[in-house]
Structure formats: C-alpha cells, structure tokens
Amino acid sequence: MSDIEARLQELRESGLYRRMRHVSGPQGSRVVLDGRPVLLLCSNNYLGLADHPRVREAAADAAMRWGAGAGASRLVSGTMTVHRRLEEALAAFKGTESAVLFGSGYLANLGVIGAVAKLAAAGAVAGPPVVFSDELNHASLIDGCRLARAETFVYDHCDVEHLAWGLRQHGGRPGLIVTDSVFSMDGDVAPLEELVELARGHGVRTVVDEAHGTGCLGPGGRGAVAEAGLEGEVDVVVGTLGKALGAYGAFAACSAAMRDYLTNTARSLIFSTALPPPAVAAALAALEVLQEHPEMVDKLQANAGVMRDELAREGFEVAGSCTQIVPLVVGDADLAMQVCEQAIEAGVFAQAIRPPTVPAGTSRLRLALMATHTRDELRAAARTLGRAALQAGFRPGAGVPLAAAQPAGHPDERLPAPLAGDDAAAAAA
Numbered sequence: 001m002s003d004i005e006a007r008l009q010e011l012r013e014s015g016l017y018r019r020m021r022h023v024s025g026p027q028g029s030r031v032v033l034d035g036r037p038v039l040l041l042c043s044n045n046y047l048g049l050a051d052h053p054r055v056r057e058a059a060a061d062a063a064m065r066w067g068a069g070a071g072a073s074r075l076v077s078g079t080m081t082v083h084r085r086l087e088e089a090l091a092a093f094k095g096t097e098s099a100v101l102f103g104s105g106y107l108a109n110l111g112v113i114g115a116v117a118k119l120a121a122a123g124a125v126a127g128p129p130v131v132f133s134d135e136l137n138h139a140s141l142i143d144g145c146r147l148a149r150a151e152t153f154v155y156d157h158c159d160v161e162h163l164a165w166g167l168r169q170h171g172g173r174p175g176l177i178v179t180d181s182v183f184s185m186d187g188d189v190a191p192l193e194e195l196v197e198l199a200r201g202h203g204v205r206t207v208v209d210e211a212h213g214t215g216c217l218g219p220g221g222r223g224a225v226a227e228a229g230l231e232g233e234v235d236v237v238v239g240t241l242g243k244a245l246g247a248y249g250a251f252a253a254c255s256a257a258m259r260d261y262l263t264n265t266a267r268s269l270i271f272s273t274a275l276p277p278p279a280v281a282a283a284l285a286a287l288e289v290l291q292e293h294p295e296m297v298d299k300l301q302a303n304a305g306v307m308r309d310e311l312a313r314e315g316f317e318v319a320g321s322c323t324q325i326v327p328l329v330v331g332d333a334d335l336a337m338q339v340c341e342q343a344i345e346a347g348v349f350a351q352a353i354r355p356p357t358v359p360a361g362t363s364r365l366r367l368a369l370m371a372t373h374t375r376d377e378l379r380a381a382a383r384t385l386g387r388a389a390l391q392a393g394f395r396p397g398a399g400v401p402l403a404a405a406q407p408a409g410h411p412d413e414r415l416p417a418p419l420a421g422d423d424a425a426a427a428a429a
C-alpha cells in the first residue's frame with residue numbers, strides 16, 4: 001500500500017474521509033445532489049444571489065466587456081475599472097474610507113494578518129508583536145497567524161476575560177486581536193464591542209472577519225460590526241464576495257492609509273492574479289440588489305428563527321446560534337455522517353462537518369439558511385432531520401454541549417487551535 005493509500009485508509013477508519021458530492025445546476029434552495037433532488041441547507045448563498053438573474057447577467061456582460069480573466073496581479077498589469085467600482089461600493093457599504101479586493105477570503109485573511117502583524121513589529125519598542133486569536137476562528141485566520149510567524153495567544157471562545165488576561169500578560173507589546181464576527185461553524189457572534197474596547201485600552205489593532213456577517217446581519221446587511229455600532233472603529237474588516245454576495249473573492253474594508261499599506265505589503269494581494277471581471281461585476285450587482293432589497297436580510301434572519309424553533313420542537317439543542325448558521329451537534333464523526341446520509345435520502349442536504357474543521361467530539365450538521373427557503377420547506381426539513389437523527393441512532397438533543405467539548409478554559413498560552421496535518425484541505429467549509 002502506498003503512503004497515500006495508507007493515509008486515506010486511516011481517514012476512512014477514523015470517519016474523517018471526505019469526498020465531493022456532485023450538484024447539478026446552480027446553488028439554489030433546491031438542487032439535484034448525486035442525482036437526487038434535495039433541499040439545500042448548507043450553502044453560504046444566504047440571499048440566493050448566486051443565481052439571481054441580475055447577478056448572472058452582470059457576470060455575463062462583464063465577460064463580454066472586460067474578458068474572462070484579469071491577466072495578472074493588479075500591481076503588475078493594472079487595475080481594471082470594475083475592480084475600482086466594486087471597491088468604492090464596498091467601502092460605502094461598510095462605512096469605511098476605503099476597501100481593497102483580494103482573491104478570496106482565505107487569501108485576504110492570510111494577507112491582512114501577516115501585514116498588520118508586521119506593522120506592529122515595525123514600531124515595536126516593547127517586544128515582538130502578539131496576535132490574539134479566538135480559539136474557534138476560521139482556518140484561514142489560524143493559517144494567517146501561522147504565516148505571520150508572530151507569537152499567537154489563543155483565547156477561549158468569546159471569552160473577553162481570558163483575552164483581557166492575555167493582553168495583560170503580554171503587557172505593552174504591540175499586536176492585534178483577530179476574530180470571526182459570525183462564527184462559521186457555530187452561528188454565534190463575537191462580543192465585538194468588548195473586543196474593540198480591550199484593543200483600544202491595550203493599544204492593539206483589530207481585524208474582524210465578516211465572511212458570514214456581510215449581507216446577513218446588521219442594518220441593510222452591513223454586518224455584525226455595523227450592528228454593534230462599530231463602523232469605522234475596526235482597523236480591518238474582511239468580507240467575502242462568495243457567500244451572501246453570491247460571487248467569488250473578498251475585500252478588506254479599512255482606512256485609506258491601511259489600504260495603501262496592504263497594497264504594498266499583503267503578499268496574497270501582491271503575488272496573486274486579480275479577481276476575474278465577471279466575479280467582480282457579479283458581486284457589484286449583488287451589492288446593488290441587496291441595497292435595493294434590504295428586506296432579504298430580514299427574510300434570512302426570520303427563516304433562521306423559524307428553523308431554530310422547528311428544530312427545538314424536534315428536540316435539537318440550537319440555543320448557541322443566533323444567526324443563519326445553525327449547528328446540530330452530534331459529537332461522533334461517523335454518527336454525524338450517518339445522520340447526514342439519512343437526511344439526504346429523505347431529501348434534505350445538510351453536510352456533516354467533522355474535525356479538523358470543528359473540535360474533536362463536536363461533529364455536527366451545519367445548517368445554513370437561505371432567504372429563498374420557504375417556511376413550509378423549513379418546517380418539513382426540521383421533521384426530516386429529526387427522523388434522520390433517530391434512524392441513524394442519535395437522539396436529538398443528546399449531542400455534546402459545545403462548551404464541554406472545547407479545550408478547557410485555563411489561562412495559558414496556546415498555539416492556534418490544533419489542526420490535523422492535512423488541515424488545509426479539510427477546513428474548507
């Protein structure tokens with residue numbers, strides 16, 4: 001057996017083997033999955049904009065007008081009109097002076113954390129910089145911390161006391177606090193006001209990843225930062241274009257000076273080809289549709305409320321979520337997969353998420369609501385999920401409470417949440 005086969009076998013035996021399922025057609029609320037029609041309950045196409053007629057048309061028009069690709073990094077072959085337009089629109093939407101596009105959210109987080117950590121190091125008189133990172137941050141933030149080669153203090157999930165302790169321990173050292181706004185696997189929201197206040201008090205910067213907040217929360221979908229009244233108060237807000245905005249790519253919303261600095265130092269921006277014009281134009285059209293129809297955001301959150309209520313009626317514990325992301329924690333990886341397969345057979349697709357994407361012992365079905373789901377669809381899906389759980393041998397509500405399954409909250413310094421050796425491929429929800 002080759003080393004590759006041996007490793008794959010190991011993954012199969014531990015219930016962690018992954019394969020890509022085949023979806024026919026666009027990411028609508030109903031899709032054909034491996035030949036079977038299902039309700040799609042795990043796509044981040046939260047507002048249904050990925051297949052909105054105006055968004056598709058904008059992408060097609062842009063392909064005809066500007067071509068399929070951008071040719072090179074914008075620092076090499078120049079920035080295109082459509083890139084500029086989208087950056088201006090995003091800055092206005094996020095209430096910041098400026099914005100700069102990145103190839104993806106993953107690339108944005110790698111580039112931004114590295115650049116901002118270096119900035120902290122440059123002026124350092126009190127020692128090297130420290131990155132303070134929530135233990136449930138997305139893999140791209142974790143990898144950003146690693147690539148920055150800065151010391152990282154991992155604080156317990158949303159635990160401002162632990163963070164404050166960490167900041168005191170590293171007293172006076174420059175640094176930054178990085179956090180998801182909406183946690184991608186749990187659907188809870190970071191205590192942004194307290195984080196910004198702590199950052200101010202300790203003279204460190206803040207980077208907030210609004211991948212799942214942009215278009216989903218806050219006034220007009222401007223995100224959790226706007227909802228907390230912190231527009232313009234966070235040093236860098238990262239947002240993605242591939243989720244609620246239905247296209248592909250990402251951006252950093254920040255001051256004009258920070259934009260200039262990122263353009264000069266963020267390696268994932270400098271050394272990577274610019275976003276293709278059709279993706280940029282699609283995101284721009286999606287942003288316009290969102291601004292014309294802010295009621296889509298209300299519908300999304302109303303749907304999330306309906307789903308949480310219906311799932312609670314089935315006996316599931318969903319109290320940790322307050323957004324469009326609703327985890328059904330099963331615990332064991334194999335069992336979570338079995339629940340997932342049973343649900344697919346009954347017409348509901350909610351992918352099981354296993355380590356290293358989530359901590360060991362907290363495998364789950366991660367439900368992602370869309371504004372385009374109907375209430376009847378959601379009510380029926382909750383019943384289907386309840387039945388699927390029982391058929392797979394899991395009693396809804398018997399999952400491991402999240403707090404119990406996560407690493408103990410003792411105030412020590414930890415590296416970013418450990419990921420298995422092949423983390424990059426796997427942590428891609």
Ligand code: PMP
Nearest residue numbers: 104105106138184211240242429
């Ligand atoms: N941040 C978070 C919180 C995410 O969930 C994701 C993707 N799932 C990313 C960043 C990466 O974004 P992208 O898919 O655009 O690379």
